[in-house]
Amino acid sequence: MTTERIIQQRGLYLDEIEVGAVYRHAPGRTVTESDNVLFTTLTMNTQSLHLDAHWAATQPFGRPLMNSMFTLSTLVGASVAQLTQGTIVANLGFETVSFPHPLFPGDTLSSESEILEKRLSSSRPGQGILKIRHRGRNQDGTVVAECVRSVMLWVSEDAHREGAPGGAS
Structure with missing residues (x-):
């Protein structure tokens, strides 16, 4: 008798995320x-x-620039599979957004996300708020975009059922 094993790709729950961790997205x-x-x-x-x-x-740059909103969307989007796929409640907003160097057609954007803060929601049981710094670099390692945003995430059912504090720091 074989048991079917299904592994569903998902992001992380609030209690699975550690403040200070840096996730490099691929x-x-x-x-x-x-x-x-x-x-x-x-x-x-x-x-x-x-x-x-x-x-x-x-x-001044002598050629077309990538639309900065495309750059921002791609930067944040690259984090979804690893961090928030199926575990996000809502994107709450952006504190800062900057584009210190242009991104050009033909460049390769790589991205990473640094966890800055997390806390349980005071008004929404089983949910918490995560603050993330997303940083994008071109193929030369030059930072082309950076933003700090807050998202609301679910706490895992296990942690919520056990009354765990969600690992908030």
Whole structure:
């Protein structure tokens, strides 16, 4: 008799996350001109810096830049499978967002997430708030984007049932 073993990919529950840990997300993402044009036009951002290579060539960077909102979305999105897939209640907001260096079509974006704080929710039993710093680098290791955001996560059923404090720090 064989027992079927199913392993469901998921993110981590609040009580499984340690403050100070850094998660490096894989794979990286090589961004393309097509990504840039599609994202820019889908979001109705008609900025020539993303759409007009001739005009962008006359600007300080000499070529089109990736749309910064695409960069931010990709940076946060890269963390989902490892951290929040199926364990998130809500994205609560961003404290800071910065783009210290441009990302260009053809660059490869790699990302990591550092856990800054966590605490149980005072108003929502079984849930807690996690503060994360996401950082994205290009293929040369140069930081191209960084943000600090807060998300609400579930506490695992086991920890919640046992009355554990969710490992809040």
